[in-house]
Amino acid sequence: SQTIHQWPATLVQPVGSPLSLECTVEGTSNPNLYWYRQAAGRGLQLLFYSVGIGQISSEVPQNLSASRPQDRQFILSSKKLLLSDSGFYLCAWRAGQGARETQYFGPGTRLLVL
């Protein structure tokens, strides 16, 4: 069965420091992968998605970037964190094809920027 992992689970970082969040998927090949952010009291906002190695689409302009160095690895990064980057970051992978696709989520990383 497919599983999705995120690391770390919790992170506290100072403003201006770099960031690297990792997402890995097991049990599937060439999945579509997604990064979402869930800010307190708000819904999930799609940040990036990737349909394959090296292919990244950005949904909103921001301080973050994403990379897909391997088929089942998706990285969320920042060179200099802002206070507004605090939030809960969720990685997801897509199961199914076309009209029957479903996204499944990882456990998330809670990021607090101080």
Added chain:
Amino acid sequence: AQSVSQHNHHVILSEAASLELGCNYSYGGTVNLFWYVQYPGQHLQLLLKYFSGDPLVKGIKGFEAEFIKSKFSFNLRKPSVQWSDTAEYFCAVIPSGSARQLTFGSGTQLTVLP
């Protein structure tokens, strides 16, 4: 662009009460619809989904949702809630087309009092 509205931000019920959480979306084409649940301290889980066919969809833990196309709605229901249903509930929509972007509502926090 499509949007998803969950008008109830926080719902408080007593155990055994009936639940209905509203979800409306704005998109004129064919859509796939989802409800996700996030229990305290846990990751986002798929509760149920609608792709086509019977507009009344049954999910896990006794939840169901009804797709009413004319009202652009996909309300979540449960006849009798339990304390363990305390969680945040998210409605999500994805157009059955080329966009392939899952759009989430802002979420409804359900608190069930014992």
